[in-house]
Amino acid sequence: MRIAVVGVGRMGAIHAANLRRHADVTSLVVADSDRQRAQELARRLEVSAADSVDEVFASSTEAVVIAANTAAHAELIRQAARAGLPVFCEKPVAADLSESIQTVREVQAEGVTLQIGLMRRFDAGFRAGRALVRSGRLGRLHTIRSVGAEPDPPPATYLSASGGIFWDALIHDFDLLRWLTGREVSEVYACGSDAGPQIFAELGELDTAMALLTMDDGTLAAATAGRCNGAGYDVRMEVCGDADTIAIGLDRHTPLTSVEPEATFPSGDPVQNFLDRFAPAFEAEIDAFLQVARGDLENPCDGREAVEALRVAEACWRSQRERRPVRMTEIVGF
Template identity: 45%
Template sequence: MRIALAGAGRIGARHAAALSALPEIESVLVADADPRRARELAARVRGARAVDTVGKLFTEGADGLVVTAATDAHAALVGASVTAGMPVFCEKPLASTVNGTFQTVAAARAAGVPVQVGFQRRFDAGYLVARDAVASGRLGWLHTVRSCSFDPAPPPAGYIPTSGGLFRDCVIHDLDSIRFVTGREVVRVMAAGGNKGDEVFRESGDVDTGTALVTLDDGTLCTASATRYNAAGYDVRLEVFGSKDSVVAGLDDQTPVTPLPERDRPAWPAAESYSGFLERFAAAYDAELRAFTDLVAGRRRNPCPPEEALEACYLAEACELSRHEGRVVEIEEVRR
């Protein structure tokens, strides 16, 4: 199997190495808006070969495309791939706006070509066990779900103005995870944000910390919280509480939390805290790429179709609207 990869940045380099390690991958064709970066990545990855332009990825006989380019290029690359009849894996988001996401989903549906979206938490072992616990009835009826995404430090200042904002860029993962694990739909949100860090967030109309109160269609209450300033380390968890039991995904000896009081307790975390998402979700990233190659080969159904990304996009958009207007927002207000 030959897989094309568009985008030779940090996540692109990680995916190229993971793909090349799969026994069925014959070669990885790499392209980037900066041809030099593509060549440098191809030189580091076994079985990889650089091509001069991203457009040439569609003429090299690849079986599938992995999109890890800048966000503003996602919709066009997915559109080109489905037009060419080539299955595509695209890191979230599919597009930078609700309308762009809607149009991309419509194009994929019309073409009948598989598009898998990269919400990697759906492949994390803890999240999968939590989902099974909910589905089996082990937890009873749910009353509370808490999700958090705490970054140890902000991304580069130049990224903030084009990121889409904390809720669209970061909290969207929590919102997707809540839907995925509970199997329920969100009906309304109430979101708020704050700034105590770098002025670049305020100047960009963004926030460095935010929380959304999310109500599911069965009345379950959920919170989704995120911050760019969690110096203890990268902390991503999902806690699910029911009438019979409760579970938590993402709590292990690298989770950067300290139980109190500390006296007479073993040190926690016992190991060095997670440095970031690439380390925390390494196994999940590998699993979602294996799933994509299975999808390309026709061995499995699409584990994260574009319609799921559109639903997450609606929820993030509703959170942004709620934050700006200071009110409860019904999801139907933003749905196309």
């Protein structure tokens, strides 16, 4: 297949490298608004660099991977849709909820495939957990606890354009809650703190956040996110039912220290970033996209799925700002 990657910052470079190694990719072109950055990556991977982003959509490309900054997502998705190209785009769909909904509607009207990059769906542990939940092995679910923490705050340039901790970080947890359980969120109550490094208060952002979510079957979920977890990069989930409880992401690399006198777990070095923790998942989601683009696989994470997670993030943002529970019926959707 002839594939193009648009936007070759950190995530774009990862996707390009994975595509470069993929047996089904016969031609790879990279493009970026910063032409020099595209040319440098092209030289490193020994692939082609487009002279402009627009050139990609007028070429013989068969599918497009978008990893540009969030503000550019919606228009790039529309360009791909108008060109009739299957498109993979990093989350989120767009910079706000209403534009995300409109973009997905336009893509659907064009009859084009849009897969959104929520890579935790492709992690082996989360996939195994989902299979157990859906099998009924856990019985009636009653509690889910989800943890996400980064060892160091992102750069100010990233924070200022990220959309905030609910939109940027906890969006993965909100997506997984729906994906694992097959249920919808009915109500949220969220809170947050900017008591960490001064940059968060200066930007009006949060360095720590927590959301309590009620699912439509009564299951309660608590999702936490932090930007200053010095122990390491930590993504875990506990799913509790009346028949069994499982832990996802709990292994010898989990950045925890037990104070129990006989404990020897965890025994390995902690993971320090999401690239190490989810490297196989990034490869798996791109492999899935190529299958989707060929028509060999049903879309595993389409635009509507991504918008539903964004709706939960929007509800949490409103709850945190207004200091009250927010019903999902208050948030615009399809």
